[in-house]
Amino acid sequence: MRTGFRVALLAGTCLAATPAAAQDAELEARLDRLETLVMGLIERLDAQEGQMEANQAESAAAAEAALAETRAMQARQEELAAQIEEPKKQEDKGFRVGNTTVSYAGYVKLDAISQRTSGGQVASGSIVRDFLIPGAIPVGGEASGWDTDFNARQSRFIFKTSTDVGAEHKLNSQIELDFMVTPNGDERISNSYQPRLRQAFITYDNWLFGQTWSTFQNVGALPDSLDFIGTTPGTVFERQPMVRYTNGGLMLAVEQPETTVTTPTGGRVLAGDDTLPDFVARYNLGGDWGSITAAGILRNLRITDDDFGTGEDSALGYGFSLSGKIALGDKDDFRFMGTVGDGLGRYIGLNIVNDAALDANGDLDPIFTYSGFAAYRHLWSDKLRSNVAGSYFKADNPVLLTSGAVTDESWNVLANIIYSPSRPIDIGLEYMYAERTLESGESGNLQKVQVSTKYSF
Known part of the structure; x- marks a missing residue:
C-alpha cells in the first residue's frame, strides 16, 4: 500500500511540474530535486509509522501488565475477604473487644x-x-x-x-x-x-x-x-x-x-x-x-x-x-x-x-x-x-x-x-x-x- 502511494505521489508531482512540450535541462534538474524531496518524505513517513507501531506495542505490554496487576490485587482481596469471613459471621451473633470478636x-x-x-x-x-x-x-x-x-x-x-x-x-x-x-x-x-x-x-x-x-x-x-x-x-x-x-x-x-x-x-x-x-x-x-x-x-x-x-x-x-x-x-x-x-x-x-x-x-x-x-x-x-x-x-x-x-x-x-x-x-x-x-x-x-x-x- 505504501509503494502505490509513493508512485502516485511521484507521478502526480511530475505531471504538475512538467509542461507537455518542454524537455530541457532545467526541467530535468527540477525533477531530480523533486524526486529526492519525495523520497525523503517517504522515509520520514516510514520512520514515523515504525515509531507508531513500537509505541503501540509498548502500550499493549503496559496494558497487559496493568491487567495482571489488577487481577493479582483482586485475588488478594478475595483471599483477605475469606480470612475475615468467619469473624464477620461471629460478629453477627456477638460483639467485638479490641481486635477480638466474641x-x-x-x-x-x-x-x-x-x-x-x-x-x-x-x-x-x-x-x-x-x-x-x-x-x-x-x-x-x-x-x-x-x-x-x-x-x-x-x-x-x-x-x-x-x-x-x-x-x-x-x-x-x-x-x-x-x-x-x-x-x-x-x-x-x-x-x-x-x-x-x-x-x-x-x-x-x-x-x-x-x-x-x-x-x-x-x-x-x-x-x-x-x-x-x-x-x-x-x-x-x-x-x-x-x-x-x-x-x-x-x-x-x-x-x-x-x-x-x-x-x-x-x-x-x-x-x-x-x-x-x-x-x-x-x-x-x-x-x-x-x-x-x-x-x-x-x-x-x-x-x-x-x-x-x-x-x-x-x-x-x-x-x-x-x-x-x-x-x-x-x-x-x-x-x-x-x-x-x-x-x-x-x-x-x-x-x-x-x-x-x-x-x-x-x-x-x-x-x-x-x-x-x-x-x-x-x-x-x-x-x-x-x-x-x-x-x-x-x-x-x-x-x-x-x-x-x-x-x-x-x-x-x-x-x-x-x-x-x-x-x-x-x-x-x-x-x-x-x-x-x-x-x-x-x-x-x-x-x-x-x-x-x-x-x-
Missing part, C-alpha cells in the same frame, strides 16, 4: 423419654435413662416397666473467638459446655446439674491445640437422631485433648492415650501408664455428591507392675474407619460408618468392651472388634423429615481371659419423624430398640420412646 451459639433441648429394659431395672437418675449406652443395657434380671423421665441436660452453650492477628494468619478458639453425665443432680426438687467441659481448643492457621472430637471420628456422618448419639453400638465416639495439623483434606494428629484393660473377672482397669500418644491420620473427600472420610489409628497399649502386679507390658493397637454422607437426590441422604481394628475398645460405642485383656502371663492381649452403622434421611417437605438407622458391634473377646460376663455383641435400630415449624425449632418423635448379648449367651434389650423439642441459636 460470639456464641448453642441450643436448648427438652427430652421426654420413656423406656423399658428386659434384663433388669435401671436406677432412677442413671445416665442409662438419658441416652443409649450399649455396654450398660441390663442383662440377666427381671424386666422393668416403662420408666419416664424429663430432662434438659443436653442443652448446650458454645463460646467462640476470632482475633485479628494480621492478614497472614488466623487465630480462633472455642469453648463448649453442656450438662450431660455430670454428678450432683436430682429429679426431686431442683433438677440441677453441673456444667461440664465438652470442647476447648485453639486454632492457629492449620494447627489445632486442645480438646475436641477425635480425628478418628467423623462427626459429619452421624445420623439425625433424637437420642444423644443414635447408632451408638456402631459409632466411633471419642472427645479428647490433642494436637492436630490440617492441610486440605489431610489431617494428622497426636491424641491423648488411655489404655482400658479387662480383668479376669470381667472388670475394667484404667492403667494410666501410657507413654506414647495415639497417632491418627485421616483424609476427607467431598463434593456436590456428598463426602467420604477414611481414617487410621495406631496405639501403644501399656501397663506397669503397679496395675496388676504382673510386670510391665505393652501391645500394638490399630484400626481403620470408613464413613460418609452421600446425597440421594436434591434432599435425601445416606450416612454410614464401618470400623475394624485391634485394641480399639474405648473408641467404639462408648467403650462397649476394653482395649485389651490380660493373659495367664500377665501380658496384654488386644481385643479385636468390628462395627458399623447405616442411616437414611428423607425430607417429606421443607418442614418435615424422617430418619431410619441401624448399627451393629461385635467383639472377639479372649473368653478364657475375660470370663463370659463381657459384651460379645450389641445392635440397635431407630426411626423418627421431626417437624420444624420454623428453621431453628425441631419437634420430634423417635422409637428405638437396642440389644446386648454377653459372651455367656445371656442377652437383654431396651425399648425407648423419646419426644424432643430443640431450639438452636
Whole structure:
C-alpha cells in the first residue's frame, strides 16, 4: 500500500511540474530535486509509522501488565475477604473487644423419654435413662416397666473467638459446655446439674491445640437422631485433648492415650501408664455428591507392675474407619460408618468392651472388634423429615481371659419423624430398640420412646 502511494505521489508531482512540450535541462534538474524531496518524505513517513507501531506495542505490554496487576490485587482481596469471613459471621451473633470478636451459639433441648429394659431395672437418675449406652443395657434380671423421665441436660452453650492477628494468619478458639453425665443432680426438687467441659481448643492457621472430637471420628456422618448419639453400638465416639495439623483434606494428629484393660473377672482397669500418644491420620473427600472420610489409628497399649502386679507390658493397637454422607437426590441422604481394628475398645460405642485383656502371663492381649452403622434421611417437605438407622458391634473377646460376663455383641435400630415449624425449632418423635448379648449367651434389650423439642441459636 505504501509503494502505490509513493508512485502516485511521484507521478502526480511530475505531471504538475512538467509542461507537455518542454524537455530541457532545467526541467530535468527540477525533477531530480523533486524526486529526492519525495523520497525523503517517504522515509520520514516510514520512520514515523515504525515509531507508531513500537509505541503501540509498548502500550499493549503496559496494558497487559496493568491487567495482571489488577487481577493479582483482586485475588488478594478475595483471599483477605475469606480470612475475615468467619469473624464477620461471629460478629453477627456477638460483639467485638479490641481486635477480638466474641460470639456464641448453642441450643436448648427438652427430652421426654420413656423406656423399658428386659434384663433388669435401671436406677432412677442413671445416665442409662438419658441416652443409649450399649455396654450398660441390663442383662440377666427381671424386666422393668416403662420408666419416664424429663430432662434438659443436653442443652448446650458454645463460646467462640476470632482475633485479628494480621492478614497472614488466623487465630480462633472455642469453648463448649453442656450438662450431660455430670454428678450432683436430682429429679426431686431442683433438677440441677453441673456444667461440664465438652470442647476447648485453639486454632492457629492449620494447627489445632486442645480438646475436641477425635480425628478418628467423623462427626459429619452421624445420623439425625433424637437420642444423644443414635447408632451408638456402631459409632466411633471419642472427645479428647490433642494436637492436630490440617492441610486440605489431610489431617494428622497426636491424641491423648488411655489404655482400658479387662480383668479376669470381667472388670475394667484404667492403667494410666501410657507413654506414647495415639497417632491418627485421616483424609476427607467431598463434593456436590456428598463426602467420604477414611481414617487410621495406631496405639501403644501399656501397663506397669503397679496395675496388676504382673510386670510391665505393652501391645500394638490399630484400626481403620470408613464413613460418609452421600446425597440421594436434591434432599435425601445416606450416612454410614464401618470400623475394624485391634485394641480399639474405648473408641467404639462408648467403650462397649476394653482395649485389651490380660493373659495367664500377665501380658496384654488386644481385643479385636468390628462395627458399623447405616442411616437414611428423607425430607417429606421443607418442614418435615424422617430418619431410619441401624448399627451393629461385635467383639472377639479372649473368653478364657475375660470370663463370659463381657459384651460379645450389641445392635440397635431407630426411626423418627421431626417437624420444624420454623428453621431453628425441631419437634420430634423417635422409637428405638437396642440389644446386648454377653459372651455367656445371656442377652437383654431396651425399648425407648423419646419426644424432643430443640431450639438452636
